[in-house]
Amino acid sequence: MVEEIDKSISFDGRDIRLKVGLLAPQAGGSVLVQSEETAVFVAATRAAGREGIDFLPLLVDYEERLYAAGRIPGGFLRREGRPPEKATLISRLIDRPMRPLFPSWLRDDIQIVATTMALDERVPPDVLAVTGASIATLLAGIPFNGPMAAVRVGLIGDDFIINPTYSEIEAGDLDLVVAGSPEGVIMVEAGANQLPEQDMIEAIDFGYEAVRDLIQAQRDLMAELGIEIVTQQPPEVDSTLEDFIRDRTEASIKEILTHFEYSKSERDAALDKVKEEVAAAIAEMPEEDPIRVAAQADAKALGNTFKGLTKKFMRRQIVEDGVRVDGRKLDEVRPISCRTGILPTRVHGSGLFQRGLTQVLSVATLGTPGDAQELDDLHPDEQKRYLHHYNFPPYSVGETKPMRSPGRREVGHGALAERAIIPILPDKDKFPYVIRVVSEVLSSNGSTSMGSVCGSTLALMDAGVPITKPVSGAAMGLIKEGDEVRILTDIQGIEDFLGDMDFKVAGTDSGITALQMDMKINGLPISVIADAIRQAKPARMHILEKMLTTIDQPRPELSPYAPRLLTIKIDPDMIGMVIGPGGKTIKGITEQTGAKIDIEDDGTITISAVAGEKAKHARSIIEGMTRKLSAGDVYVGRVTRIIPIGAFVEFLPGKEGMIHISQLADYRVGKVEDEVALGDEVIVKVREIDGRGRINLTRLGIHPDEAAAARETAAAD
Numbered sequence: 001m002v003e004e005i006d007k008s009i010s011f012d013g014r015d016i017r018l019k020v021g022l023l024a025p026q027a028g029g030s031v032l033v034q035s036e037e038t039a040v041f042v043a044a045t046r047a048a049g050r051e052g053i054d055f056l057p058l059l060v061d062y063e064e065r066l067y068a069a070g071r072i073p074g075g076f077l078r079r080e081g082r083p084p085e086k087a088t089l090i091s092r093l094i095d096r097p098m099r100p101l102f103p104s105w106l107r108d109d110i111q112i113v114a115t116t117m118a119l120d121e122r123v124p125p126d127v128l129a130v131t132g133a134s135i136a137t138l139l140a141g142i143p144f145n146g147p148m149a150a151v152r153v154g155l156i157g158d159d160f161i162i163n164p165t166y167s168e169i170e171a172g173d174l175d176l177v178v179a180g181s182p183e184g185v186i187m188v189e190a191g192a193n194q195l196p197e198q199d200m201i202e203a204i205d206f207g208y209e210a211v212r213d214l215i216q217a218q219r220d221l222m223a224e225l226g227i228e229i230v231t232q233q234p235p236e237v238d239s240t241l242e243d244f245i246r247d248r249t250e251a252s253i254k255e256i257l258t259h260f261e262y263s264k265s266e267r268d269a270a271l272d273k274v275k276e277e278v279a280a281a282i283a284e285m286p287e288e289d290p291i292r293v294a295a296q297a298d299a300k301a302l303g304n305t306f307k308g309l310t311k312k313f314m315r316r317q318i319v320e321d322g323v324r325v326d327g328r329k330l331d332e333v334r335p336i337s338c339r340t341g342i343l344p345t346r347v348h349g350s351g352l353f354q355r356g357l358t359q360v361l362s363v364a365t366l367g368t369p370g371d372a373q374e375l376d377d378l379h380p381d382e383q384k385r386y387l388h389h390y391n392f393p394p395y396s397v398g399e400t401k402p403m404r405s406p407g408r409r410e411v412g413h414g415a416l417a418e419r420a421i422i423p424i425l426p427d428k429d430k431f432p433y434v435i436r437v438v439s440e441v442l443s444s445n446g447s448t449s450m451g452s453v454c455g456s457t458l459a460l461m462d463a464g465v466p467i468t469k470p471v472s473g474a475a476m477g478l479i480k481e482g483d484e485v486r487i488l489t490d491i492q493g494i495e496d497f498l499g500d501m502d503f504k505v506a507g508t509d510s511g512i513t514a515l516q517m518d519m520k521i522n523g524l525p526i527s528v529i530a531d532a533i534r535q536a537k538p539a540r541m542h543i544l545e546k547m548l549t550t551i552d553q554p555r556p557e558l559s560p561y562a563p564r565l566l567t568i569k570i571d572p573d574m575i576g577m578v579i580g581p582g583g584k585t586i587k588g589i590t591e592q593t594g595a596k597i598d599i600e601d602d603g604t605i606t607i608s609a610v611a612g613e614k615a616k617h618a619r620s621i622i623e624g625m626t627r628k629l630s631a632g633d634v635y636v637g638r639v640t641r642i643i644p645i646g647a648f649v650e651f652l653p654g655k656e657g658m659i660h661i662s663q664l665a666d667y668r669v670g671k672v673e674d675e676v677a678l679g680d681e682v683i684v685k686v687r688e689i690d691g692r693g694r695i696n697l698t699r700l701g702i703h704p705d706e707a708a709a710a711r712e713t714a715a716a717d
Contacts, residue, residue, distance in 0.1 A: 003225060009217045011210055014163055016128070018221060020139060029139025033132040035163065037120030039068075042112065042132030044140045049107040054300045056106055060095040062087050062129060063115040064378050074376065084377040088411045090114075090126045093150075094133050097179035097187040100519050101145045105234040110142060119378050122165040127152050130179055135218055139225075143232045145522050147222075148186065149214030150179035153207040155195070160206045166380050176200075176515075178207030182215060184523030188503075191419040194469070194511035197537055201530045208526060241294040242305050248278050249306065253313050260327030264357055264445055264493070265398070267325065275306045311498040315479045318486050325494060326356075333474070333490045333539050334358075338454075338550040340462040348559040349463025353455035355543070356492060357445035362455035364463040366562045367434040368608040370598040386425055387436040388418035390452055396444040413449040414439070420453045420506035420514035421460070424467045431466060432565055432606055446492035447475035453506045453514075454547060463562070464555040471513055472547060473506030474539040476532045480521060487532050489539045503529075505536040509544065563596070563608040566615045570626040572603040578622055585625075585654070593618040624652030629695065633686045634706040636714040637697075639676050647676050649684055649697055657695030659684060664699055683707045 004021035019032040027043040034040075050057070064087050065080060066073050073080055083091075094114060102110070114129035130150035137144050154164030155174035169175050174195055179187040185208055192200065222229060252274045256267060279302055285292040295302055317323055322330060334356030342361075343350040349364035372383040390413040394401045406414075417439060425435070437459055439452035450473030457470045477491035478501035488495055496502055500521045506514040517529070558564075570578065578599065579586050586597055595609040595618035605622060609615040637651030646660045659682075664675040676682060684697040685706075 005221070005224065007217075007221055007224070009214065011162065011213050016131075016214075018135065018217075020135070020221070020225070027136075027140070028142065029136040031132050031135045031139065032117075033128040033135070034118075035123045035128060037118055038116070038123035038125050038128065039118040040114055040116050040125045040128045040132055042114045042129060042136045044110065044112045044133065044136035044142065046140055046142050047109040047111075049109060052300075053107050054298075054304060056099070056102055056104075057109045058095065058099055058102065059109075059111045060091050060098065060133070061111070061113050062090040062094060062126075063113065065115060065117065066378065068116045068119040069121065069378050084375070085411055085415070086375075086377050086379055088408055089415055090129060092408055092412050093126055093177065093187075093189060094130050096518050097130060097148055097150065097181075098133055098137070100186060101148055101181060101522060103143050103145070103232065103234060106143055108142075110137075112136065116378060121380055122167070123163070124152065124166060124169075125378075127163065127177060130177075131214055131218075135221070138218065138222055138229055139227065141227070141230050143230045145183075145231060146181060146229070147215045147218035148179060148181045149211045149218065150177055150187070151207050151210045151214070152177050153203050155192075155199075155203065160203055162207070162210045174200075174203060176203050176207060178204055178211060180208050180211040180215070181523040184208075184525045185211075185517075185529055186519045186523045188515055188517035188529070190512070190515035191422070192507075192512050192514070193423045194508050194513060196511045197533050200512050200515065201526070201533055204529060205526045240290050241301055242308075244282075244291045245278055245302070245305050246309055248281065249274050249309060250313070253310055254317075257310075257314055257317055257325050258323070260325075267494075271306075271310065275302070278302065278306070314494065314498055315481060318479050318488070319481050319484050322486070324488065326492065330486055331489045331535060331539070333542055334492070336543060336546040338458055338547050340458050340551050345559055346561050348562045349459045349461070349465070349555075351455045351458025351460075351462055353451050353458060353547075354443075355447065355451060355454075355490065357443055358441075358448055358451050358492075359443040360439050360441055360448060360451035360455040362437055362439045362452060362459040364456070364459040364465065365436045365438075366463060366465070366558065367436065368563055368565065368596055368598055369432060369434060369600070369606045370596065371434040371436075385428065385434045386418060386422055387434075388414045388421065388452075388456065389436070389438045390414035390417060390441070390449070391438065392441045392444065392448065396441045396448075413452065416449050416504065416506075416514060416516050417452040417456060420471055420473060421456055423513045424469050424471055424508060426466045426468065432567055433465075433563075435460070435465060444493070446496050447473075447490060447504070449473075449516075450475050450504055450506060454543060458547060458551060461551045461554045464558040466554050469508040469510065470544060470547060471506055471508055472540045472544040473504060473514070474536050474543060476503040476505065476536050476539075477501055478503070478524075478528070478532065480524075485528055487528075487535050489535060501532075503532050503536070505533060505540065507540060509541065561610060563610055564612040564615050566607045566619050568605050568607070568619060568623060570603045570605060570622070572601065574626045575599055575601075575603060578605070578625060589618055589621050589654070593621070597622075621653035625654035627652060627655070629655075629686050629689060631686050631688055634702055634710045635684055635686075636710050637682055637684050639678055639680045639682060642672050642676070642678060644672065647672055649682060651684055651697070655695070657684070657686070657697040659697045659699060663687065663697065666700055683710060 007018045009016045017034040024030040028045040030043040112133045116125040127150045134148040153176040154161045154172045156172045173193040176190040256270045337354045339352040351362045372385045437456045441448045453473040477488035477495050477499045479486045503517040594614045598606045607615045607618045635651035637649035641648040650656045687696045687698040
């Protein structure tokens with residue numbers, strides 16, 4: 001059992017405490033990572049591998065418990081259910097830097113579970129969970145090319161800060177997570193307010209310096225515990241089968257990979273044919289032949305060996321000849337086409353973006369403030385007014401399989417596109433709509449997430465959303481063979497699959513709005529990452545230029561089927577009056593006008609209807625109800641009720657007062673009906689508003705000029 005240790009790491013004025021040996025004694029390794037009042041518990045466990053597995057079965061789960069913030073879950077069951085989107089994104093954030101650091105030959109089941117057990121709503125738990133995953137893995141004695149750590153970098157004014165609080169992230173221009181290993185940066189995730197490329201490079205460098213401190217702290221902790229970091233050598237593999245396949249296929253694979261006229265499907269078919277020929281040759285061998293024995297011992301050996309050879313030849317072709325499988329130069333972007341408005345006007349806005357064989361249709365929908373997504377998780381944000389959803393159906397890659405609910409990949413790609421677009425959306429005060437964009441991947445051959453960013457910009461402009469600037473994105477790749485490094489612009493599927501890096505960069509002509517980098521190797525120096533960021537800019541600008549030739553600014557008018565919004569502000573003390581008991585009043589206004597009404601706690605009321613006149617009618621009712629009245633005000637009204645002692649008059653929409661029988665005329669009135677009847681139009685003056693808020697009206701003492709002014713106002717309304 002691991003000795004109980006409580007260790008503190010201090011950097012940039014903030015402490016991170018590590019507690020090991022106290023919790024979960026049956027887990028392979030576990031640690032409680034704490035910063036201020038936020039505490040994340042992480043456990044890593046290893047189990048024997050299963051038969052027939054030819055990949056690393058790593059499972060990473062991030063769990064949130066509402067007790068961490070002193071809250072009880074809602075709903076009938078009063079317990080946590082399906083993980084919120086934020087939890088899925090944090091699971092990915094842990095997985096992405098951990099996965100490439102496990103040896104490629106490892107086939108054991110590995111599970112990492114991170115649980116936020118306390119949250120002070122100042123310190124985000126995600127980077128603590130990432131670092132905790134590395135510590136737990138080392139404590140479990142699992143082969144791992146770490147340590148690995150992660151930090152968040154914020155930008156306040158001109159100063160970078162490490163692990164900013166939620167409020168500092170909100171106030172700053174950068175939200176960057178940097179994860180690294182001893183060999184360099186291994187993952188980057190960022191959202192930024194159009195940050196220049198050089199500033200982003202400096203921020204990543206700044207973050208990696210802090211990562212190195214955390215890596216050293218983990219080494220010190222392992223030494224203090226007497227635990228050696230496990231880095232086993234790969235098991236010996238008989239190369240007989242690989243040598244046979246290479247000798248049989250090398251020339252054919254090289255020819256196919258240099259046949260630049262091939263389409264993706266033609267190239268895949270040609271490679272499949274070569275693989276089938278090798279399989280047929282092995283099947284004809286005697287049963288005792290070592291090559292056939294090796295192939296039969298592992299059903300996936302042929303496919304994996306063939307894939308490895310294809311990868312080797314493609315990478316060598318790029319490094320040595322500077323040529324890609326489709327004949328492009330290393331910094332060349334595939335052909336681009338853009339269209340807008342391809343769907344009927346019932347759809348508020350649509351954009352079709354195609355780059356090579358990757359095609360994405362993005363559709364924008366405008367909603368009312370009541371359509372905002374309510375967030376029920378541990379994080380401070382209570383709702384989202386911009387939602388980006390990404391769908392990846394099987395037909396986009398020519399496959400068939402059951403359609404399920406969105407997986408982690410779909411959630412992650414949607415969040416990346418969302419992050420890229422948010423900085424250029426109009427302020428809520430100027431454009432109070434809730435916006436949803438759905439990106440449908442219709443064909444995929446690499447970089448669909450950046451295709452979603454481009455298509456969404458087109459759709460938003462087609463919908464008439466007054467974005468501040470258009471955003472484009474490009475996916476960069478990398479091939480590293482020894483000391484030789486080649487950076488690829490606009491990678492396609494095979495380059496992503498067989499390459500070492502997937503680096504997505506999105507932004508405007510002023511700077512970067514989103515960044516995401518994932519590795520398949522153990523890390524890269526800052527200099528290489530800087531080169532990739534710089535090489536992405538001309539690609540982004542080229543793509544942006546193509547987009548702007550299709551639509552260069554948002555359309556001046558919204559779709560006729562988009563809701564029309566009107567906003568008014570009332571005294572918050574009057575919110576209850578507008579809503580009415582049990583919502584009776586607001587429901588009545590909705591039924592009468594057909595408009596939808598959303599009320600915020602500060603008294604902001606947003607009225608929406610597809611027909612603008614309906615929204616105006618609802619606004620006039622609410623303005624009438626909430627108008628401040630003063631004694632002596634004169635209005636035109638209509639008699640709504642008669643009782644023995646007087647008549648009730650509605651003189652403003654939703655606002656009613658009573659004329660006492662003594663105030664109907666300047667002489668004695670025997671019966672109210674002798675002076676007024678239901679539906680009569682009358683000129684009234686506010687006589688007084690009593691202590692219970694009741695409005696007393698009179699028909700006496702009204703000057704002819706006051707009556708004429710009241711009639712003019714009523715006619716204008």
